Amino acid sequence: MDATTGTVDGVALVALAAREGTPLYVYSAPAIRGRVRALRDALAGLDAGIRYAVKANGNGAILQLLAAEGAGADIVSGGELQRALRAGIAAADIVFSGVGKTDVEIDAALAAGIGRFNVESRAELDAIQRIAAARGCTAVASVRINPDVDALTHAKISTGKAENKFGVPTDEARAWFDGAAQWPNLRLDGLHMHIGSQLLSLQPVREALQRMAAFWRELEAAGHAIASIDVGGGLGVRYRDGEVAPDAAEYAAAIREALAGFGGRILVEPGRWLVAEAGLLLTRVVLEKQGRARRFLVLDAGMNDLLRPSLYEAWHDIVRVGGDVGRERVAYDVVGPVCETGDTFARQRDMPRCDAGDLVAILGAGAYGASMASTYNSRPLAAEVLVEDGRYALIRKRQDFDAMIADERPANEWKSA
Template identity: 50%
Template sequence: MDHFLYRDGALFAEDIPVADIAAAVGTPFYVYSTATLLRHFRLFDEALEGLDHLVCYAMKASSNQAILKTLAQAGAGMDVVSGGEYRRARAAGVPGEKIVFSGVGKTAAEVQLALEGGIRQFNVESEPEMQVINDTALAMGVVAPITIRVNPDVDAKTHAKIATGKSENKFGIPISRARDVYALAATLPGLEVIGIDVHIGSQLTELEPFEAAYVKVAELTEQLRADGHSIRRLDLGGGLGIPYARDNQAPPLPMDYGAMIKRTLGHLGCEIEIEPGRLIAGNAGLMVSEVIYVKSGEDRDFLIIDGAMNDLIRPAMYEAYHDIVPVIEPAPGVEPATYDIVGPVCETGDTFARQRQMPPVAAGDLVAFRSAGAYGAVMSSEYNSRPLIPEVLVNEDQFAVIRRRPTFDEMINRDSLPSWL
């Protein structure tokens, strides 16, 4: 569910017409709903009620300060994967003890940054990284709390580019070697082993892969405790999918996901962490664009819009589907038109949809890309010297620009000429 609905023939973001926002900030732009962000966070929090738990929002989905602060004030922790994301979380007022540091390539400088500013735990991905964290902590005279990310070799049944839990993926330590790696960690005085981490991928639409991974984690917990390790926290990652296509079968609900966690892991008495990102932010955002031209080709019509692959790269990168709807609701019974929906970037890959049926639109009309709140603005670029597009946050009948569109002069003046020019 989201809070982008038609009223009296116009698409609204909560209590504000989307067309009014477009008139104020120009197109293209992203718009997010506070009510949807908070509703989705609370669904996860309620799903784990009865367990000691923390819901850590995966910032890589959407990391604007206003979004982070909205979720932090609701009680969310943060899952970060870089020093920059750590700084963003701290700038949004998130205390260090509610920040989890994930990612396969943590540098010594990033480890030091987090140890100085406070950290809930590092999710360790390899023995060399473990050694770096140990050495950095010892040099600072502190002890670093860690979990070790295990790779359970489970097929997440998702897109190959966002699967992370199979043996050929770069993430984590093979679960078959976990006991040896935990034994090594116990010998390093700069580390405190507190738990296990697992994350098998993103946009999962079934619970079975999660359950297969969590059963393995439960078995490993018992083994590690028998080996003398104090396993008191289980970080289960994120990955629960969202319904991008409105007519597709909906993925499992957070409540069902929570029930499965309780069934497979609840008996262990561990604190549970989960790190949802897409399900919190995805349906909380739209990308809104204006139609520039409707172009007739030899065997198809092209809908050319002012949004492009640099603004929303998911379709080009993942063949991802987004529902695309007119901002003005079509009249009942109107016959659909069929378009290839494309942007103005000089790449054939700048294509959002091929042979998509939707209500007919004309030059100057506005269209909205649904479910664009996750992996949209954060993955955008200035390719073709196109400015980053604004981000807008709506709260009931108010809206604010939370990232403005830079001017062309600002873009150009970031370049520096060498002395010989």
């Protein structure tokens, strides 16, 4: 966002709000393309593939944009499988992660011909074998290793420590490779890891990569061919001014160093890093409220629109559209209208004084914003737009009340279970 002009890629936010209303998610197509290309360039020379983590932002237009740039998909549900396929992502470029894949989801993935499962338990191995045998096909799978590395991130998005639910220890994985003959319809030839999200230091990544590489070499020495190593995602982004995050070149260098000599396919699963900073949540000031102890800035966006601050105590930079020239500075608690004290975007945030009707942009909202939104308090889902070169496209219309309650039914058709 250009704070001076109040524009994104040549589109005026004031005009956009007048046309499409608020709250409104605004995504920059050039920013997303730029991130994909930067990562692709950094990985040049490696047999590497980008598998975008759909959970970060699953809007169909975003997925189509990424597909056009050659990205595949990392999915964690049957719904995300359908989203990826409908966006034109080839089934062979889809990896299916997650600890709780159901039989229905596994069957759908096999029917589609996805490239690879990232397996997280013995029960899942058995389920894939059973379903693949019934289909008369062979599934391809990687074992998700839990390297027991502290990702140095928020506890709720740390996934690589021994107490986390994700992956298996190497001794269990080793037994799977040694006993692979018991799953004749499953080709176990890959390794996978993902230690957490919003990683601002590459040190945990390097440590986890080193453990992964040591295990790969051990398996190959034991006669197990490894065709794929999936290093996961989790690269952090700058949510606040002055924050330093790793860049693509640093990340790729860490991968090259750890996996030197590996002759198979390397997969990376970025989500947040590709889309977070490309998006903002545009919202309008409803009112100011002077409480006994705090001064509140009440917005028309709430925690149902952007859950991260409430769920993770996450920081997002918040700026007044139109700038702050000539305005006094105020320490605001920036809140929404939802009936929860947790509906708070920032506490004691230093901002220019805002008036009712002013527009405010919550930055860094391209990932885990719209994808985690709900209709709590019967608040319809916000609209989403994609902007580029002075124009915009509505990529999700604002939900109206009738659409919000469309699947509800009166209790007048009772049935026996």
